[in-house]
Amino acid sequence: MEQTSLLIVGGGPAGLSAALVAGRARLQTVLVDAGEPRNAVTGASHGFLTRDGVHPLELQAIGRAQLEPYRSVTLHRGRVVDAELRPGGVLVRADDGTEWLAERVIFATGQRTRLDLVGIPGIEEVYGRSVFPCPFCDGFEHADLPLAVFAPDAHLATMVRMWSDDVVLFTNGGPGDDAEHRELHERGIRVERSPIVALTHDQGQLLSVALESGAIVERRAGFLGEEHWAPATDLPTKLGVPMGTNPMGMAHYVADPFGKTEVEGVYVIGDLAQVFASVIGAASQGHACAAGIVRELAFG
Numbered sequence: 001m002e003q004t005s006l007l008i009v010g011g012g013p014a015g016l017s018a019a020l021v022a023g024r025a026r027l028q029t030v031l032v033d034a035g036e037p038r039n040a041v042t043g044a045s046h047g048f049l050t051r052d053g054v055h056p057l058e059l060q061a062i063g064r065a066q067l068e069p070y071r072s073v074t075l076h077r078g079r080v081v082d083a084e085l086r087p088g089g090v091l092v093r094a095d096d097g098t099e100w101l102a103e104r105v106i107f108a109t110g111q112r113t114r115l116d117l118v119g120i121p122g123i124e125e126v127y128g129r130s131v132f133p134c135p136f137c138d139g140f141e142h143a144d145l146p147l148a149v150f151a152p153d154a155h156l157a158t159m160v161r162m163w164s165d166d167v168v169l170f171t172n173g174g175p176g177d178d179a180e181h182r183e184l185h186e187r188g189i190r191v192e193r194s195p196i197v198a199l200t201h202d203q204g205q206l207l208s209v210a211l212e213s214g215a216i217v218e219r220r221a222g223f224l225g226e227e228h229w230a231p232a233t234d235l236p237t238k239l240g241v242p243m244g245t246n247p248m249g250m251a252h253y254v255a256d257p258f259g260k261t262e263v264e265g266v267y268v269i270g271d272l273a274q275v276f277a278s279v280i281g282a283a284s285q286g287h288a289c290a291a292g293i294v295r296e297l298a299f300g
């Protein structure tokens, strides 16, 4: 079993950023990454200062390459499958059997999108190509187009209205809330409650939404609510880290702004702590977390 000061689980923007700051503080660090960023389905990541429009995998490759000069950081490709509290730290095990005893562990594994639970036939073919989770990320490129919002309530549709006057909310059979729907109507947003039977598309480019009612509603792009996201790992639960829900009822692990949890030596950052941190927000949290750990070591 190897020993390390810090082990980071997950090498997305949160984990890579934490590794960079830890490396620059010469902290002995292992970064274990399964290499499947959840935004990899999309062709371009937007809103990261100096990297607007970069492919998510390119961003990850640059992040990894920039860790190379920092000899105290080791990158291990693989998936962490187990973790348990031990005297002196956390025992972490990867899927290839490698084990580390880490004084501190940062979980930065993000969330998983469970498209299989969304219940919209054909969603897999358009997701990331013309249907996205976040209008801040992909609204600009689809501004003023006829847009679909797939969500049970009014929140996302109200936001998306900032990017287009032509927005239809599809509740996919959900009853929704009459008062909310009246408010949407006043904002010029149409609501379709009928269940969705099919999405038609051309190589991932959404063309129309077919409803059980027989209606076919032409759309050119869309946004999908976040109801079917789930933390990509439950190992923090095993270590005793409590979970909470955000104002939209979505599960995340509870940590302070530095990623510190109530379990000594265990930190949670990025989407795993914030549900939707954004790329720059996740990177920022990675920076704050690693800097916080260095401060703890300096003053501890």
Ligand SMILES: Cc1cc2nc3c(=O)[nH]c(=O)nc-3n(C[C@H](O)[C@H](O)[C@H](O)COP(=O)(O)OP(=O)(O)OC[C@H]3O[C@@H](n4cnc5c(N)ncnc54)[C@H](O)[C@@H]3O)c2cc1C
Pocket (backbone or CB within 6 Å): 009, 010, 011, 012, 013, 014, 015, 032, 033, 034, 035, 036, 037, 038, 039, 041, 042, 044, 045, 046, 047, 048, 078, 079, 080, 081, 108, 109, 110, 111, 113, 127, 128, 132, 133, 134, 137, 138, 232, 233, 269, 270, 271, 272, 276, 277, 278, 279, 280, 282
């Ligand atoms: C379709 C889509 C488009 C998006 N577009 C944008 C955009 O344009 N701009 C923007 O700012 N945000 C965008 N986002 C949100 C953004 O991707 C996330 O907020 C951000 O990636 C969160 O970073 P993270 O490091 O917390 O997690 P992630 O980026 O999800 O990285 C987690 C990493 O951990 C690894 N991992 C998971 N489990 C394990 C394990 N057990 N062991 C080892 N490694 C593991 C994964 O393989 C992955 O590499 C988008 C999200 C989606 C789904």
